[in-house]
Amino acid sequence: MNVPRFGLNRFDSRSVDIFAADVRRAEDLGWDAALQPDSQLRRRDTYVLLAAAAKATERITLGPLLANPVNRHPSVTASSIATIDELAPGRTIMGWGVGDTAVRLAGLRPARVKELEAGTRLMRALLDGESVEVGAERPASLPHHRPVPIWIAAGGPRTLRMAGGVADGVFIRVGTHPANIATAVEAIRAGATEAGRDPASVRLGAVFHTVLVDEPGSALTMAKSMAAGYYEYSPALFDPPRLEWTGPSPETLKREGQVFPDFHHAPDLEASGRVVDFLPTSAADAFSLRGGPAEVADQLIETLRRAPAEFDYVVLHPIPNPPSPDDLERGYTARVAHEVLPRVRFALQQS
Numbered sequence: 001m002n003v004p005r006f007g008l009n010r011f012d013s014r015s016v017d018i019f020a021a022d023v024r025r026a027e028d029l030g031w032d033a034a035l036q037p038d039s040q041l042r043r044r045d046t047y048v049l050l051a052a053a054a055k056a057t058e059r060i061t062l063g064p065l066l067a068n069p070v071n072r073h074p075s076v077t078a079s080s081i082a083t084i085d086e087l088a089p090g091r092t093i094m095g096w097g098v099g100d101t102a103v104r105l106a107g108l109r110p111a112r113v114k115e116l117e118a119g120t121r122l123m124r125a126l127l128d129g130e131s132v133e134v135g136a137e138r139p140a141s142l143p144h145h146r147p148v149p150i151w152i153a154a155g156g157p158r159t160l161r162m163a164g165g166v167a168d169g170v171f172i173r174v175g176t177h178p179a180n181i182a183t184a185v186e187a188i189r190a191g192a193t194e195a196g197r198d199p200a201s202v203r204l205g206a207v208f209h210t211v212l213v214d215e216p217g218s219a220l221t222m223a224k225s226m227a228a229g230y231y232e233y234s235p236a237l238f239d240p241p242r243l244e245w246t247g248p249s250p251e252t253l254k255r256e257g258q259v260f261p262d263f264h265h266a267p268d269l270e271a272s273g274r275v276v277d278f279l280p281t282s283a284a285d286a287f288s289l290r291g292g293p294a295e296v297a298d299q300l301i302e303t304l305r306r307a308p309a310e311f312d313y314v315v316l317h318p319i320p321n322p323p324s325p326d327d328l329e330r331g332y333t334a335r336v337a338h339e340v341l342p343r344v345r346f347a348l349q350q351s
Contacts (some may be wrong), residue, residue, distance in 0.1 A: 006341055008034060041106060063084075101105060165190065225272040227279055
């Protein structure tokens with residue numbers, strides 16, 4: 001069985017230098033990809049951080065996960081990611097999507113699927129060195145173009161189908177349940193076929209929220225907050241696993257429980273998880289990996305073995321979020337590298 005490249009998408013960004021050092025440490029620990037959210041009101045500038053990391057590293061793949069066509073015009077994003085690829089040749093990817101938290105915190109709306117598609121096509125052309133008619137006096141072009149692969153992160157069926165038609169790769173963000181993963185892969189392949197592409201040419205990745213918490217009760221409570229976060233943005237994801245949302249609406253619960261900005265990013269994930277304690281354990285397990293390193297490794301192995309396709313990338317999203325920088329040897333980055341990834345890689349190699 002194919003062994004995917006394992007990526008991490010949360011790093012210590014208290015300063016540019018600290019971020020670069022943290023990515024270098026992840027590279028030394030054996031992580032394959034360092035991906036950074038593009039959220040201007042929550043973190044320092046993504047491309048400045050990635051540039052610093054590019055200069056500090058030699059092997060690890062770098063890129064945003066995810067950027068969006070709302071906060072920056074796609075031509076700006078294409079210019080930025082091409083510049084990063086100059087600093088890290090051949091180890092840069094462009095991960096983006098419609099935008100959720102970063103967009104909403106700025107009082108804007110996420111991009112529509114058609115906007116994301118148009119932005120993807122524009123970026124692809126610019127990164128390939130083409131001149132593009134944009135309604136200006138002259139066609140637009142990128143003098144420092146580089147063939148950076150564009151990956152779309154998606155969870156909804158329309159976005160997944162569109163991504164299958166235009167993206168180099170798709171990061172599936174639907175949780176861990178095999179029914180949701182199968183539905184997502186089917187949508188991507190259908191979109192590729194409709195666009196006249198070979199479905200096998202579209203590379204696949206997965207993003208899994210990972211509650212690395214040894215105490216079982218705390219891990220379950222945080223995992224319920226993760227499940228609520230998925231329902232908050234994509235309630236249809238409860239349908240394939242045959243789950244039901246039996247409580248008030250997420251917006252009502254957020255207001256009454258003082259959950260901000262959402263169930264995925266609340267500062268106290270145990271508190272936000274208690275707000276949705278009505279969710280069953282099956283819901284928690286449908287949307288995240290949880291427990292100590294052995295439990296997380298076993299769940300990840302089982303999830304990958306049951307998936308209907310092999311993944312090029314598996315991105316592990318640390319929960320609690322962000323990981324604490326205080327204990328370098330016992331923090332998320334090191335624990336997963338030492339206690340989870342070797343076990344998963346070995347098991348998949350034997351499959």
